[in-house]
Amino acid sequence: MADDLLRVRDLSTRFFTEDGQVNAVESVDFDVRDGEVFGIVGESGSGKSVTALSVIDLVESPGRITSGEVWYRNADLADEVRDDTPEAVDGEFVDVRRVPENVRRALRGPSFSTIFQDPMSSLNPSLTVGEQIAEAVEVQRRARSNPRTTRSRTQGFGLTDLLASTVFPSRSYVSEESRAEAIDLLEQVGIPDPAERADEYPHEFSGGMLQRAMIAQALAGEPDLLIADEPTTALDVTIQAQILDLLRDLQEDTGMSIVMITHNLGVIARMCDRVGVMYAGEIVERGTLEDVFDDPVHPYTRGLLGSIPDMDDPAPRLQPIEGNVPNLYADEMEDRCYFADRCPKAMEECLDHPPEFDVETGEPSGGRTETGEHGARCVLAQHEYDPSRALPEDYFRSEDDTESERESQTEEVSADD
Numbered sequence: 001m002a003d004d005l006l007r008v009r010d011l012s013t014r015f016f017t018e019d020g021q022v023n024a025v026e027s028v029d030f031d032v033r034d035g036e037v038f039g040i041v042g043e044s045g046s047g048k049s050v051t052a053l054s055v056i057d058l059v060e061s062p063g064r065i066t067s068g069e070v071w072y073r074n075a076d077l078a079d080e081v082r083d084d085t086p087e088a089v090d091g092e093f094v095d096v097r098r099v100p101e102n103v104r105r106a107l108r109g110p111s112f113s114t115i116f117q118d119p120m121s122s123l124n125p126s127l128t129v130g131e132q133i134a135e136a137v138e139v140q141r142r143a144r145s146n147p148r149t150t151r152s153r154t155q156g157f158g159l160t161d162l163l164a165s166t167v168f169p170s171r172s173y174v175s176e177e178s179r180a181e182a183i184d185l186l187e188q189v190g191i192p193d194p195a196e197r198a199d200e201y202p203h204e205f206s207g208g209m210l211q212r213a214m215i216a217q218a219l220a221g222e223p224d225l226l227i228a229d230e231p232t233t234a235l236d237v238t239i240q241a242q243i244l245d246l247l248r249d250l251q252e253d254t255g256m257s258i259v260m261i262t263h264n265l266g267v268i269a270r271m272c273d274r275v276g277v278m279y280a281g282e283i284v285e286r287g288t289l290e291d292v293f294d295d296p297v298h299p300y301t302r303g304l305l306g307s308i309p310d311m312d313d314p315a316p317r318l319q320p321i322e323g324n325v326p327n328l329y330a331d332e333m334e335d336r337c338y339f340a341d342r343c344p345k346a347m348e349e350c351l352d353h354p355p356e357f358d359v360e361t362g363e364p365s366g367g368r369t370e371t372g373e374h375g376a377r378c379v380l381a382q383h384e385y386d387p388s389r390a391l392p393e394d395y396f397r398s399e400d401d402t403e404s405e406r407e408s409q410t411e412e413v414s415a416d417d
């Protein structure tokens, strides 16, 4: 079994809005192994993107990570930070939440890289594609030749100036070498005539080609982990499939790990080794693709799978299960299973907040067992459905009015995602 590259523990992120506190990510645990694709799937508003942003520390105000650890395996980094921040080191793992902020920021690119749905969020329209990729290559090259040595301790880790250059890319190629590498990267991501295309501007690229260019830029630092948040959602189906295949090929060639975020189970089925199903800010079920697809335990997972979209005919949005994702306002989150009011198998036990149970043993796993095991945050992982303990169907009915009011608000907040 491959080693863990990332161990996320008890990660919680909240938004402190004028309307109240939103518990967007609630005590999330997951692991990402070396060289695997880990999928995070769930309906809109379930907390997938905020989870990803939390891992790379890009949550913006009024959001804040309120608890959790993000352990990243990197022996060199562990050696470098051990003296100054021993509490952030455990063997070869470093809790990136506990290292100084500039060190954490310097991991973006060479350690963690990201691609999003909209390539223009990472490409500058006024620079050629080649210049921008060369710039990313150059930034990473300098970062490598100035490693985070003990020397940096006296210089306050001195990496912020390296990062500044990503914000203000220069207008020409830094060197012939980085230009050559940019062309090489464009070729790797399947852009034909890469030397010519390198001199074109983003608007001269088609949607699929732009997506490839963004991937090239994300790969410039040779990251250990690529976080892909709905990377193909905006593309037409044939191009979607090509980009997914490209990502899978690049993953195999480079050995990097990928966290793939999507609301499309077809994408999960095509890409992922293991998967976590998110609902209302929690991972409610996780395991290998086979575990989760062939033997789902949580009624939410079963509901999702009941409407698995065909890759050739993907539904634009999953809307498989009657009812709505709760709005996640803390003062309305009761201490019960958040799916209970939509669940065909809700029992009296569901009025308590379920821990994660190991599906094999039915024992609480707390996400801290030797993972990869099949876990589910549902009492059905512990024992059989018992109709005599079923909640009456209209048990939550009285909340319907407030729910439909909230529905429109939730849509507003996540609409620009």
Ligand SMILES: Nc1ncnc2c1ncn2[C@@H]1O[C@H](COP(=O)(O)OP(=O)(O)OP(=O)(O)O)[C@@H](O)[C@H]1O
Residues within 6 Å of the ligand: 015, 017, 022, 023, 024, 042, 043, 044, 045, 046, 047, 048, 049, 050, 051, 061, 062, 063, 263, 327, 328, 410, 413, 414, 417
């Ligand atoms: N800036 C913000 N301010 C307030 N609430 C936010 C903010 N960003 C996200 N949220 C809330 O956090 C929750 C999780 O949002 P998130 O974007 O992670 O969902 P998602 O699963 O990625 O959905 P989608 O599939 O639509 O991208 C939602 O309830 C959302 O309303």
Ligand code: NI
Residues within 6 Å of the ligand: 048, 049, 050, 229, 417
């Ligand atoms: Ni999202």
